[in-house]
Amino acid sequence: MQFPENFLWGGAVAANQCEGAYAEGGKGLSIQDVMPRGLQGEPTMVPTEDNLKLVGIDFYHRFREDIQLFAELGFKVFRTSIAWSRIFPRGDEKEPNEQGLAFYDALFDTCHEYGIEPMVTISHYETPLHLAKTCDGWRSRRMIGFYERYVRTLFARYAGKVKYWLTFNEINSVLHAPLMSGGILTPREKLSESALYQACHHELVASALATKIAHELMPDALVGCMVLAMPLYPLTPKPEDVIAAMLESNKNDFFGDVHVRGVYPGYIKRYFKEHGIEIETTEEDLRLLRENTVDFVSFSYYVSLCKSAAGEEKSAGNIIEGEKNPYLKESAWGWQIDPAGLRYVLNRFWNRWQKPLFIVENGLGADDVLVDDGAGGKTVEDDYRIDYLRAHIREAGEAVADGVDLMGYLTWAPIDLVSASTAEMKKRYGFIYVDRHDDGTGTLARWKKKSFAWYREVIATNGASL
Ligand code: BG6
Numbered sequence: 001m002q003f004p005e006n007f008l009w010g011g012a013v014a015a016n017q018c019e020g021a022y023a024e025g026g027k028g029l030s031i032q033d034v035m036p037r038g039l040q041g042e043p044t045m046v047p048t049e050d051n052l053k054l055v056g057i058d059f060y061h062r063f064r065e066d067i068q069l070f071a072e073l074g075f076k077v078f079r080t081s082i083a084w085s086r087i088f089p090r091g092d093e094k095e096p097n098e099q100g101l102a103f104y105d106a107l108f109d110t111c112h113e114y115g116i117e118p119m120v121t122i123s124h125y126e127t128p129l130h131l132a133k134t135c136d137g138w139r140s141r142r143m144i145g146f147y148e149r150y151v152r153t154l155f156a157r158y159a160g161k162v163k164y165w166l167t168f169n170e171i172n173s174v175l176h177a178p179l180m181s182g183g184i185l186t187p188r189e190k191l192s193e194s195a196l197y198q199a200c201h202h203e204l205v206a207s208a209l210a211t212k213i214a215h216e217l218m219p220d221a222l223v224g225c226m227v228l229a230m231p232l233y234p235l236t237p238k239p240e241d242v243i244a245a246m247l248e249s250n251k252n253d254f255f256g257d258v259h260v261r262g263v264y265p266g267y268i269k270r271y272f273k274e275h276g277i278e279i280e281t282t283e284e285d286l287r288l289l290r291e292n293t294v295d296f297v298s299f300s301y302y303v304s305l306c307k308s309a310a311g312e313e314k315s316a317g318n319i320i321e322g323e324k325n326p327y328l329k330e331s332a333w334g335w336q337i338d339p340a341g342l343r344y345v346l347n348r349f350w351n352r353w354q355k356p357l358f359i360v361e362n363g364l365g366a367d368d369v370l371v372d373d374g375a376g377g378k379t380v381e382d383d384y385r386i387d388y389l390r391a392h393i394r395e396a397g398e399a400v401a402d403g404v405d406l407m408g409y410l411t412w413a414p415i416d417l418v419s420a421s422t423a424e425m426k427k428r429y430g431f432i433y434v435d436r437h438d439d440g441t442g443t444l445a446r447w448k449k450k451s452f453a454w455y456r457e458v459i460a461t462n463g464a465s466l
Contacts, residue, residue: 001397003463008408010116011070011415011431012079012361013059014124014169018417019083020056022047025099028089029129031183038423039177039319043185049440052418052425057434058444059417063107065446066415069432071114073452074459078116079360079410080107081124081169084150091128091146096153108161119164119360119410121226122151122210125420127183137183138174138199141280147206148213155217163221165214166298166360167207170228172255173319174200180420181319197272198279204258205285208292215292222295224358225259227252229299229345230320231338235308245307247271252320253352256297260353262290296407297353300361301392304328304341319421333365333427339391346399346406356405359396361412364388365419365427370435370447380433380449389451393458394466411455415446431455 016032023029034043036051047054059066070078084091086100111118127137135142170181175196178184182199184191211223232249234241250267257265263286271277305322314321328336342362349357364385373379393409400406416430424438431452436442457465 001463001466008077009459010075010077010410012410013413014081015083016053016126018056018059020058021060022054025103026097028085030085030126031129031132032126039421057417064110067110073456075116077119078111079119081121083126085128090130101157118162120162121166121169124169125180132183132185136186138202139184139195143202144206151210155214159218165223166226167210168203169226172227172252176319194277197277201279205288208288212292224296224298225294226298227256229301231304231341231344232307232322235306235323240309244309248307259294260355262293296356296358298358298360301342303335304338339395342392343395343399346404347402350404356407358407359409362392363412363429365429367426368428378447382449382451385451386454
């Protein structure tokens with residue numbers, strides 16, 4: 001296995017899934033503070049005790065200890081998000097909240113003390129609740145202005161501390177999860193496709209604007225888009241299925257196409273026309289898109305699915321649904337495991353966009369069992385996680401051998417945290433176990449799992465140990 005020199009190994013988390021301290025340091029409420037069931041239930045509109053994210057894994061108070069563990073793993077990069085409502089509690093203030101800014105100063109400084117480069121997701125499923133209520137999230141063009149003020153504040157403050165920036169987490173997921181992804185409170189079934197694509201347009205313009213401002217204020221910074229990558233294979237070799245898979249994939253690729261090429265592709269214009277979708281764009285919007293394309297493309301990868309013209313048996317996916325692939329096994333949460341799909345995605349994206357790629361999320365959610373480690377401590381024998389990650393990283397290595405320009409690989413998530421789709425602790429991803437449970441009990445103690453030593457070796461040998 002040959003990975004490039006200076007390959008960026010590490011791990012990724014999001015503020016709302018790990019920080020907790022939801023009302024400390026002047027933070028305002030975000031949509032996650034009122035989504036105790038993730039994608040499984042309705043927002044409660046006020047924080048409720050059963051919402052595990054209010055405490056998370058208490059990363060807000062324990063980040064020093066956790067980053068020390070990431071350093072022990074040998075991380076080159078640690079990806080986290082900034083909670084927008086720590087910086088602008090309501091989202092529409094003129095001045096930022098100094099306490100929120102100071103928290104991320106401390107976090108990034110700690111990363112640098114350990115030689116870890118932070119990567120920041122500017123917006124990771126945590127729109128300030130006030131903006132969700134007053135603007136219906138990204139449906140409103142006003143969001144572009146609030147986001148602009150937010151990013152200008154971040155870039156001015158963290159220039160020199162943060163080199164890698166991602167504008168929106170899994171930007172294509174807004175089509176499937178409008179509230180979590182776009183802060184849109186109107187229920188999905190009541191949203192017209194025009195309203196949804198209008199929200200996409202606002203996010204795309206905001207992303208281009210952030211890229212422009214980042215390049216002006218931080219000449220050394222690299223700005224990436226971030227998409228949820230999910231290959232949709234034709235269910236059979238029937239040409240109708242191949243076309244159905246292509247058309248469905250287009251809806252996901254649209255976001256990357258605009259970020260990389262700076263224009264709306266022909267296939268989406270045709271889709272808009274044939275489905276009566278009308279969106280408002282200005283000359284200035286189109287210029288911003290054209291002139292401010294991204295430096296790299298980052299993505300999450302967990303599962304692949306199938307697509308047929310007829311629409312067969314549905315299978316769970318990461319936010320996006322599709323049909324079951326009879327050749328794949330699935331995780332305990334029904335996500336189909338497909339390491340080769342990662343090589344396929346990497347080649348596909350590279351051939352399509354010719355931009356450096358960055359895998360910024362990949363991992364296995366599992367119900368781990370904590371056992372005695374024989375030395376007075378606790379551990380998890382998570383060989384299944386090692387198997388999953390080994391197989392995926394090997395396929396990433398195959399893609400590198402295929403000629404793909406791959407900047408790095410980050411696992412989701414190096415430490416257990418609250419899951420996004422189901423808002424539970426039981427679905428664990430980490431190399432580090434956190435003693436916290438779905439009923440809210442637990443000491444929050446951290447224990448290294450078996451996979452901890454394994455990943456440390458992968459990084460130390462730059463993948464040769466695989
Ligand atoms: C991605 C998100 O969709 O997948 C993360 O960017 C999320 O926020 C991850 O946690 C895994 O999904 P889940 O639902 O198992 O937490």
